Amino acid sequence: MEKQIHEMNREQELLKKEIELRNRKLSARALYLSGRNQLINNLIMSIENIPKLSKISTLDIHIKHLKDYLRNDNEWETFVFHFEEVNPGFLARLRKLHPSLTSNDMRYIAYIYMNLTTKEISNLLSITIYASKKRKERIISKIKLPDNITLYSYLSSI
Numbered sequence: 001m002e003k004q005i006h007e008m009n010r011e012q013e014l015l016k017k018e019i020e021l022r023n024r025k026l027s028a029r030a031l032y033l034s035g036r037n038q039l040i041n042n043l044i045m046s047i048e049n050i051p052k053l054s055k056i057s058t059l060d061i062h063i064k065h066l067k068d069y070l071r072n073d074n075e076w077e078t079f080v081f082h083f084e085e086v087n088p089g090f091l092a093r094l095r096k097l098h099p100s101l102t103s104n105d106m107r108y109i110a111y112i113y114m115n116l117t118t119k120e121i122s123n124l125l126s127i128t129i130y131a132s133k134k135r136k137e138r139i140i141s142k143i144k145l146p147d148n149i150t151l152y153s154y155l156s157s158i
Contacts, residue, residue, distance in 0.1 A: 026114065040069075
């Protein structure tokens with residue numbers, strides 16, 4: 001009996017470590033994407049601020065492609081897959097509780113749930129920090145969150 005309890009505890013500990021490892025990988029991936037997007041945005045801004053370069057039409061086309069790439073980042077689908085592995089059913093429960101949330105809201109919420117900063121989230125979504133804060137305010141309003149509860153603590157309770 002004692003051996004079985006010890007074995008179960010060992011198994012639970014291994015599962016906890018596996019979840020922690022996946023969470024770290026997921027966070028690392030999100031931070032990598034945030035840094036990559038920030039780098040692309042910085043390059044775009046640098047090129048646009050050089051008058052001679054901003055007049056080159058082929059370069060302008062490439063800049064537009066980069067901006068489109070940042071807006072339509074396909075990494076999200078991969079992220080959702082890994083996020084669901086670590087947090088099974090979270091997005092489905094959230095969608096069921098708040099069907100009015102858009103896919104962009106869900107994406108933002110997933111990053112909040114991972115405890116990313118506003119700056120990291122704004123880099124991932126290729127939006128300004130101000131826009132990120134406004135999105136958070138709109139989400140809080142949509143889900144009718146009381147003033148005494150933070151969005152992160154609410155999400156952690158789902």
